[in-house]
Amino acid sequence: MKAIIVKNDNFETIGFQVSIESTTVFNWGISASPFYFCKEVSAKKYCTTIFELVKMQTKLHELKNFMSRFFQCVTDSKDANKDCGYNLGSIDEEMKQLEARIQRTINEII
DSSP states (O other): OEEEEEEOTTOOEEEEEEEETTEEEEEEESOOOTTSEEEEEEOGGGHHHHHHHHHHHHHHHHHHHHHHHHHHHHHHSTTTTSOOOOOOHHHHHHHHHHHHHHHHHHHHHO
């Protein structure tokens, strides 16, 4: 298992990719490019953390997909013209927390 870390000019992490053989199991941010500092490291000692990242990323994807589908359902609804309220703030907050947690976890690995 190997990880590629991508840093910008300020040496902030802007990309992270984990692969097992030729299969990418986790990808976050910008992919490796000659325009950025990239470093390949062994990720074997971070297996548990990487699987946690995969879980968090999957949950984040599910939340984003839910919001998209929800709004499509509201739009498609024959009652869409009626004034009905809804608050998805808790989902927005959960997505922000997951995104921040993913970035913190990546920074802990590096």
